[in-house]
Amino acid sequence: MSHHPLTDARQRHHPSLFRSFFQGSFPCSTACRTPGKRLDMVISSGHDMLLEKDYAALAEQHLFTARDGARWHLIEKIPNQYDWQSFLPMIAAAQRQNLQIIWELAHFGYPDHLNIWKAEFVDHFSRFARAMAQLMRDEGIEQPFFTPVNQISFWSWAGADVAWFNPHAAGRGKELKRQLVRASLAAIHAIREVYPDARFVLTDPLVQIAHHADNPDSKPYADAQHQAQFEAWDMLAGRLDKELGGSEDCLDILGLNYYPDNHWFFPDRPMSLDDPARVPLHILLAQCWQRFQRPMLIAETGAEGEARAPWLQEISENVAVALDQGIAVEGVSLYPVVEYPAWADDRRSPGPLFGLADPNGNRNLHEALALVLRSQQIKFTRRDQTG
Template structure:
């Protein structure tokens, strides 16, 4: 899968980011989708920009979205659409019930639009990375709502909103599918003190909190039920393993946990189809990382873990969130004035090889 960076949050300094505009994918979506065929890719992750669509409560301007949706249809690309990728309209207070209500109405409106455009079985990621957003926006003030020590409160609110969105969409199109994406992490303790080991393990287990809330396994008063967890999206990057209060755990270290073991744990816990919904690396690390991911996915398939696919993210080079630095993470680079993008040839070759390897072995996604 191709993953198009679609973050729209406000940084702590108040600046609104719009990664679809920054990479010009919003302008050149059809050219970008067309390039996927040569790589054997027929599926992507992409996003709607809620803050542009609903600038006034209840009034929807689809002009930022319809060209992308129709481009995907013309190119025969199945898209998992992010409905809220960290960003929301400026007039909303995320802590209030109105946030949940507005997001549900917006999501229902998206489903009606999809139906009008002839799409009955749409795929959605309602709220991207509930756990990461709760930490970044609720615990450390990195981006909106720039709170501190309110992470669990924000997590509960985002779960409520996700549930409300699923209900609103299923009222319109009962066959809709949902991918709930969150990071896979591994946290270890450098010390042998029991309290440090326990703290590291508690941090590691926190990766399951959002999924447990959605299923109602914890805090059932939020409204969670097993049916709200459809496809489990796991996001995994080279920096997703670290020592508690310490540095990153590097691949090859005795403390580094193989991805296949992490995937197995998630599968055993939820028994849902798994999508590696984000993975990638930067610059010269891209091809070695893809080789590692391929080997780990091959082991997962051999062990009967239902892997529905792998999404390289971001698929286009992009300007960094914090400082606009050039981030060469993509299969393709920046667009020129005609929408052409140079490819990173070693990665395209590696990706074609991976596609051929897994052509007949990925899981068919079924309803749980």
């Protein structure tokens, strides 16, 4: 695969969409790994008890935009009744710290009383989205950002192809993808009734799937799987499965979740970091830009242990190349920005900027990562000023 840029040289893009280019994403999954056993990463990370400190810590690192989540399963325990006591403190703390939040509505979780396969799921989600937007307007939030459903494609695969978490199905991934697109579209329309100027960050993994040189016959299958990563965005835009109701005005900001292991050979052979077949991030960004012409946020990125600082360096350098090519990358968000205990034995969590809290509620800062972060913040500010 060619590593040449897919865009012509053009005027450098100057990010302006968010309060800060570098951001932090809080862990807020509420998936049920096994039926009846829910994980709440807002609790397991200690974030629920440390909202004020966590938001203040981000601001101290010049991270003035963050991704965080409302927990639908807590808010709508009783059908069509909303208890906001888990969410209001988050709004208040963010306002006090002058932090801009991109709010997730469903991060792999939903109320126990709902069947995700039924039309009622979409109806409930739409009503919840509208109620949440109205609450935020009542609380004085202006120009909000939302992610209706986090990682439609990943949730569809993990929840309905391999039964890794809810809804614990197999072989129904495409069906769940269509349902989650319906729910996302319904939420977008409902929120716009309250906030016509709301913006939406639509997240999914950004991956490279290639054929290995020793298996040339797999190329068409690898190419098809690589292209399938765009299906949810195509559905939201009404380019695919038009009966779902998608339209171009519903495809707003692309949220790209990108990690070191987002490259592999078809069907599932890992690709090493130094493999010559590995396509640089700036090329993957160019592919997305060429296809969608939408602003992009690297909504999650991080690496393990001592790799986390050089990883951010590499990400930043690739993003700088993309910006120089006129590609509208609007930010880079570190995930997880605070540590959480591993929520599955077979899932390793990337290294955070802040560790788990001690008994006094204090989190250790990863100094090497913080140093690279500050260096890149200065570089990107200077680039923007001189461009």
